[in-house]
Amino acid sequence: MEGDDTKKWEDLDTDILVKIFQTFDIFEMTSGMAHICSAWRYAACDPLLWKTLDLSMLKSNFIKIPLEPYVYVDEPSDKQLTKLLKISLNLSRGCITTLLFHFYQYVSDYQLTYTAERCLKLRRLVLPAWNRIRKTGIRKAISLWNDLESLTMPSIGNPPYLMEEISMHCKKFSELKIFGPCDILMVQTLIRCVPNLKVLSLRCSILKMEVLLLILNGLENLEVLNISHCFIVEDSPPPATRKVVEKLDNAILEKGSRLREFFTCMDDSCVMCQRTKADEGLMRWYKYEEGLWKEDEVKSLVV
Template sequence: MAERESEIHARHNGTSQIYSVWPRSPAEPATVGGALVAPRLPPPPARSIRDLIIMGESKWMGKRWEEMDTDVLVKIFKELNLVELSPVSQVCRLWRLACSDPLIWGTLDFGLLKSNFIQTRASPYIWVDDRSDKRLAKILRVAMAISRGNVNCMIFHYNLYMKDEHLHYISQRSPHLKRLVMPAWNRISRAGICQAIERWEELESLTMPTIGHPPYIMEGLANNCKNFKELKIMGSFDLLFASAVTTYLPKLKVLSLRCSKVTMGALQCVLNSLEHLEVLNISHCLLFEMATNGRRQVIHELDNKALERASRLREFHHCQSRQCVACQRMMLDEGILRWYRYEDWFWRRDEVRSLDLKDYGRLFGAQCEMLTSVD
């Protein structure tokens, strides 16, 4: 014991006592005349606030900023948005690598970014000003440069009208994309979307609008995206669309038609033909069929045959209540929702948990939306 201890004398209650001080074994507590006392350690050296922050995040307190552990840097950088990450990624090589970590770029949510547009009568029925296109291109350049191909999910607003050039740029630089939410295709050509899908071999989930000729996109998904399993349609869903889905995507597991105008023929086609379907959402849909007189007849209740078919599904979401606010909106808008009339979050909701977009992500929040202007 004596070899491992140093002893000091101190005055205690008028007598000389012996204090045992460190270093010593954890099993041998410090004593004062046989009584246990807490050891007196030297005070820690004074440090700056920045050093204290590093101490809280790093196991080794002697590291400089450029030498911090990557997992610590990633934890810190996850709290930054796209505008803040841009200069941080240019500090040094280690920081640049940390800024591109997949944990930061799991989801790139541009749900707050909208185009400045005017509706037109001629195809593509939308005119977008040049500044909006340049702004989107600028933001995509920054995001793709920092993420270095690690984006898994991309979300775009229903009023963000990108062009083929934007989509081409994204698809080249996000090869591991698994989910795409892109409700506006007005300015994207058939060749443009097909080329993008050819690059996204890992795509599993797609949220898309109604299109005039759906078979080509379903065929593209079937030929290139072997793990594709989730589809959400925003708009209308007729028998042509349903036939394309059942023909090219027979192993589809999740289909959401939430807040869409759906024909009964299309619904019956899905229920009868998609044998691997596990989840179907027709909540707040305007269901209708054509009567013998040629007029459209709204269906307010499913028949027993349709309900029996739906009962085999793991999840079947169905709401056509006259008391439901969303259903009332569908009736008011005659089956094609005017999303701009309602809450900003309304279009992002879905009863299917895997398709619900929840809150806006941190990477592109309101602050980024204000700061990413074009000169």
């Protein structure tokens, strides 16, 4: 029609397109819309859209197996993650500073190193299970993340190699959250490798009293400690093997009061405390509400 000045989608201002794209989830952003036209492609690569790559809603379809790596991830599930990573990392053009994986996302060595090479500005990482990641893979990734400040991760059986890599390459590192047990070796490694650690969260896990004391005495620059809903135990003389601590004594509370924030919860009426106690400090997150693992009393650690 003559005189029709109706704008087409591809004629919208880039700022407007970016605002629209900000309402899309990762599946919509990687659905192929960037190929519709050059204007959409340009807007889809805007840095505002790619500060955070949130894959925390995507978990692997897996079964447990008796041999290493102790899980088998089916091929369609693996291919879906690889596809999402490749499209996202292509569109983001190196702008991603926060990368979030699901607690039950079993990332492969290739997927992690591929991502690391294209996320050189990464500052915060929520890492999934270690099962399919080799030492060489995590070492390579950490060596590329010189700006890494915050890491959320499952427990690791051999912490020195990981923290030594962080010590060498991540000079701004200051924040750590661990899912699962934190033992004496882990804390000793933190004291040696990352003495400037400011924030530590061990919520909803088993925690020995000797480990808690070492944290409070040894991490001299620690400002925030979260042990909310922990299943706290102390060794007892034989024949007893351990004693469950029902209440923190005044000496622990006094040491904790020196921190800027010391989060504790050992309330029998607290649902999360009840769940941690029922699981004996080894949380089976799959039994509970989806996304419950994302919570934390430390705001900067919430996923």
